Amino acid sequence: MKILVCISHVPDTTTKVKFVDGDTKLDANGIQWVINPWDELSLTRALELKDDASTGVKSVTVAHVGNATTEPTIRKALAIGADDAIRVNAEPTDAYFVAAQLAEVVKKEQFDIIMCGIESSDYNNSAVGGMLAEFLDIPSVSAVSGLKIENGQAVITREIDGGKETVTVPTPFVAIVQKGIAKEPRIAAMRGIMMARTKPIKLYEPVAVESLTEYVRFEMPKPRAACKFVDPENPKELITLLQNETKLI
Amino acid sequence: MSVLVYTENWDGKFKKLSFELVSYAGKVAEMMGTTTTAVTIGEVSDDELKLLGKYGANKVICIKSDNLKNLDSQLFTNAIAQVAQSEGSKVIVIANNNSGKAIAPRLSVKLKAALGSGVSQLPLNLSPFTVYKRAFSGGAFAHVVLKTDVKIIALTQNSFDIAENSKDVKIERIDVQIDAPKTVVKDVQKQAGKLLLTDAEIVVSGGRGMKSPDNWGPIVELAELLGGATACSRPVSDEGWRPHEEHTGQTGKIIAPNLYIAVGISGATQHIAGVSGSKYIVAINSDKSAPIFEVAQYGIVGDAQKVLPKLVDAVKEIKGK
Ligand SMILES: Cc1cc2nc3c(=O)[nH]c(=O)nc-3n(C[C@H](O)[C@H](O)[C@H](O)COP(=O)(O)OP(=O)(O)OC[C@H]3O[C@@H](n4cnc5c(N)ncnc54)[C@H](O)[C@@H]3O)c2cc1C
Numbered sequence: 202m203k204i205l206v207c208i209s210h211v212p213d214t215t216t217k218v219k220f221v222d223g224d225t226k227l228d229a230n231g232i233q234w235v236i237n238p239w240d241e242l243s244l245t246r247a248l249e250l251k252d253d254a255s256t257g258v259k260s261v262t263v264a265h266v267g268n269a270t271t272e273p274t275i276r277k278a279l280a281i282g283a284d285d286a287i288r289v290n291a292e293p294t295d296a297y298f299v300a301a302q303l304a305e306v307v308k309k310e311q312f313d314i315i316m317c318g319i320e321s322s323d324y325n326n327s328a329v330g331g332m333l334a335e336f337l338d339i340p341s342v343s344a345v346s347g348l349k350i351e352n353g354q355a356v357i358t359r360e361i362d363g364g365k366e367t368v369t370v371p372t373p374f375v376a377i378v379q380k381g382i383a384k385e386p387r388i389a390a391m392r393g394i395m396m397a398r399t400k401p402i403k404l405y406e407p408v409a410v411e412s413l414t415e416y417v418r419f420e421m422p423k424p425r426a427a428c429k430f431v432d433p434e435n436p437k438e439l440i441t442l443l444q445n446e447t448k449l450i
Numbered sequence: 451m452s453v454l455v456y457t458e459n460w461d462g463k464f465k466k467l468s469f470e471l472v473s474y475a476g477k478v479a480e481m482m483g484t485t486t487t488a489v490t491i492g493e494v495s496d497d498e499l500k501l502l503g504k505y506g507a508n509k510v511i512c513i514k515s516d517n518l519k520n521l522d523s524q525l526f527t528n529a530i531a532q533v534a535q536s537e538g539s540k541v542i543v544i545a546n547n548n549s550g551k552a553i554a555p556r557l558s559v560k561l562k563a564a565l566g567s568g569v570s571q572l573p574l575n576l577s578p579f580t581v582y583k584r585a586f587s588g589g590a591f592a593h594v595v596l597k598t599d600v601k602i603i604a605l606t607q608n609s610f611d612i613a614e615n616s617k618d619v620k621i622e623r624i625d626v627q628i629d630a631p632k633t634v635v636k637d638v639q640k641q642a643g644k645l646l647l648t649d650a651e652i653v654v655s656g657g658r659g660m661k662s663p664d665n666w667g668p669i670v671e672l673a674e675l676l677g678g679a680t681a682c683s684r685p686v687s688d689e690g691w692r693p694h695e696e697h698t699g700q701t702g703k704i705i706a707p708n709l710y711i712a713v714g715i716s717g718a719t720q721h722i723a724g725v726s727g728s729k730y731i732v733a734i735n736s737d738k739s740a741p742i743f744e745v746a747q748y749g750i751v752g753d754a755q756k757v758l759p760k761l762v763d764a765v766k767e768i769k770g771k
Pocket residue numbers: 214238656657658659660682683684685686697698699700701702713714715716717718719720721724734735736737740752753754755
C-alpha cells in the first residue's frame with residue numbers, strides 16, 4: 202500500500218498577519234513558514250501505519266504545490282520521515298488549481314490512500330481534499346479522526362454531529378483529516394534531518410488549469426469594543442451588564 | 451435561474467442552521483432578482499418541509515433514495531448537482547459544517563463552480579461576484595471574487611440572522627438516479643439529546659487556569675443555567691480533564707456563539723482562532739495582562755474558584771432558581 206500526504210505551507214500559527222499593496226497581498230516579511238498543522242498530523246499517522254508491518258503500508262510520499270521557496274517545508278516533511286516527495290512547481294493560485302495539479306500527480310504515481318487536512322490555516326478553504334477526490338472520481342471521507350488498516354482494508358472513524366461513525370471505503374480514496382488522527386506531531390530527529398538531505402524530491406511541471414477564484418482584498422477583523430472590567434468581589438454586576446447590554450441572558 | 455440552498459436534516463428535522471441558510475439564500479435571491487429553492491435528502495414530513503417556506507424558500511425539493519441513507523460525499527454531490535442543473539441554479543448555498551465541507555468542494559469540481567467557504571456576510575458585490583470570508587484562522591477576512599457562471603457559498607454557522615419571510619412554498623418529492631454507495635457505515639456512536647457545541651448560542655469554557663477537572667462543577671452549572679454548552683482549551687482536553695469534543699480552537703472546533711465565556715484561558719492565538727467569530731466574549735482570568743482581555747468585551751480579573759460560585763448564584767437569582 203502507498204500513502205500520499207498532501208502538505209500545504211502556511212505561516213506559523215502564532216503569526217499576526219499584515220497586508221501590503223493596498224491590502225491585496227500578505228506581507229511575507231518576517232513570516233516563519235511551517236507545514237500546515239493538519240498535514241503534520243496526517244504525516245505522523247501515515248508514518249505510524251508504515252511502522253506497523255501488519256498494515257502492508259510500504260511507502261509514504263508527500264506532495265506539495267508551490268514554488269522553489271517552499272522546499273525547506275518539504276525537506277522538513279522528509280526529515281520527519283516521509284520516504285520521498287513530489288513538488289509541483291507552481292504558485293498555488295486557488296484550491297481548484299492546487300487540486301487539479303495534485304490529481305495529475307496521483308494519476309501518474311498511483312496511491313492507495315491520499316491524506317489531506319481539513320483546512321489550511323492561511324486561507325481556510327477546506328477545499329483541496331474534496332476537490333482532488335472529485336477530479337479523480339474516487340471516494341472521499343471527511344472529518345476523519347481515526348484511520349486504521351485491518352486485513353488490508355482501511356477502517357475510518359469520522360466525526361458526525363454529536364458522535365462518531367466507523368466507515369469503510371474501497372481504495373483509492375481521499376481521507377480528509379481533523380483532530381484525533383494522531384496525538385502529537387512527530388518531530389524530526391537529527392538522523393532524519395541528515396537523511397532528508399539525500400531523499401528525492403521529484404519535480405512536476407504544472408498542467409494548465411485556470412483558477413476559479415481570486416483574492417482581491419484583505420481586511421483585519423473589526424476592532425472589538427474595549428474590555429469593561431467588573432469588580433471581582435461583585436460578579437453579579439457582570440450578569441446585569443450582560444442582561445442590559447447584550448440581551449442574551 | 452434560482453438560488454439553490456442545501457438544507458441538511460437530522461432524522462427528518464431541521465434546526466436553526468437550516469433556517470439561517472434559507473434566510474441567507476433568500477436574501478441573495480432577492481439581490482439577484484430571482485427565487486429560492488431548498489433541497490434536502492431523506493425522509494422529511496410535509497409540515498417540516500413547509501417550515502423552510504417561512505424563511506424564504508419558494509420551493510422545496512425532497513430527494514429520497516435508499517442509496518442516500520448515510521453521508522457518501524460522492525453520491526450526495528451527484529444528487530445535489532442533478533437538482534442544481536435541473537433548476538438552472540446560479541448560486542448554491544451550503545453550510546460550512548462537517549457535511550457541507552464534505553460536499554461543497556466536490557460540487558465545485560463537478561459543476562466547475564467557484565467555491566467561497568467560511569463566508570459570513572451577504573455577497574459584497576454581484577458583479578464581479580464577491581464574497582466575504584474568513585482567512586488566517588480569524589486573523590483576517592478576505593474579499594474573494596468567484597469567477598465562474600455558477601457559484602457556491604459555504605456559510606459559517608451562526609453568522610447570519612434568521613428572518614421570517616413567508617412564501618407560498620411548493621413542495622416537490624423526487625427520485626434521483628444514484629449508484630450504490632461506496633461508503634459503508636459499520637458502526638455509529640451518538641450521544642443523543644445533548645446540545646451540540648456548534649449549535650450553542652452561549653458557551654462556557656474552561657482552561658488550564660481551572661487547575662483540576664474536579665473544579666468543573668460551576669462551569670457545567672453555569673452552562674446549564676444559561677441554556678448553553680461547555681467547551682475547553684486544548685491542554686484541558688489533552689490532559690483528559692474534559693472530553694475531546696469540547697476542545698475549541700484552530701485544531702479543535704471552530705464556533706461562533708453569541709456569548710463565549712472563557713474562564714482560566716490565556717487567549718493564545720490558536721485558541722482565539724476557534725472563537726473569534728463569537729459576538730461577545732467574556733473573560734475571567736487572574737492575570738490582568740492575559741491576552742484574552744484584548745478580545746473580550748467584559749472581564750473579571752480574579753480567581754476563578756472564587757468568582758464562579760458567585761456568578762452561578764447571580765444567574766440563579768435572575769432565572770428565579
Ligand atoms: C499548532 C498549534 C495548534 C494549537 N491549537 C490549539 C487549539 O485549537 N485550541 C487551544 O486552546 N489551544 C491550541 N494550541 C495551544 C495554545 O497555544 C495554548 O497553549 C493553549 O490555548 C493554552 O491553554 P490555556 O489557556 O488553557 O492554558 P494556559 O496558557 O496555561 O493559561 C491558563 C490561564 O489561566 C489563568 N489562571 C491561572 N490560575 C487562575 C485562576 N485561579 N483563576 C483564573 N485564571 C487563572 C492564567 O493567568 C492563564 O492566563 C495550539 C498550539 C499549537 C502550536
